[in-house]
Amino acid sequence: MIRKKIFKLPATGFTERGTEILRIEALSDAVFAFSVSLLVAALEVPQTFEELRVILNGAIPFFATVAMIFLFWYQQYKFFRRYGLNDVSTILLNLVYLAVILFYVYPLKFLFAVLLTSWTGIDLFPHATEKGLAILQQEDFSQLIILFSIGYAVLWFLILLMYQRALSVSKRIELTPFEVLITKKERRGAFLNICVGIAAMLLAFAGQELLSGICYLLIPFLLVLNSRYGKEKK
DSSP states (O other): OHHHHTOOOOOSSOOOOOOSOOHHHHHHHHHHHHHHHHHHHTSOOOSSHHHHHHHHHTHHHHHHHHHHHHHHHHHHHHHHHHHOOOSHHHHHHHHHHHHHHHHTHHHHHHHHHHHHHHHHOOOSOHHHHHTTOOSSOGGGHHHHHHHHHHHHHHHHHHHHHHHHHHHHTTTTTTOOHHHHHHHHHHHHHHHHHHHHHHHHHHHHHTTOHHHHHHHHHTHHHHHHHHHHHHHHHO
């Protein structure tokens, strides 16, 4: 399995309780692979060099979307490797998590494509341009950001609930004090990401699309602060 042979969590002193691949993880891998397949299936075989050029221009939105999917795959992978939970609550949370991932594949790619088009002027929507259709109305841009922000916040909320579930059974799975501290740090990081998504959504509602986008640039700084806070608590 790709999880076991290729990827391995860095040595952090955290005991990996998920030594075996659970059925829910196998299903998760299939869903994430299918999500990427949806993006690939959307790429038609070019009939002309101009069509090939359009596909090549769309490489950045494609890889950006795949990178985002991989980020959430890794979050889920890390959780199951560390805790090895297979109870009903965890399974239900994971199924909702996978459903949201599938639903947001195309909105993610559309958002990245719109941003690249607006920043570079590259036409990534030739069919709409040919038909004279507006790719995105000015008043619709805030709704697109709101859609993205809702999905982003919901995914991190589900991750937060997973870590909360791990904390609630910490004695049963025999988490050490250090592991409890790391789990709380991960939960706190998920909460900070939720706050970013909610802040971006509220700013988009208020018509402040630029400030809404800037919110996401704060994520690395918030994660660094979260990491340092965890060291201080330790």
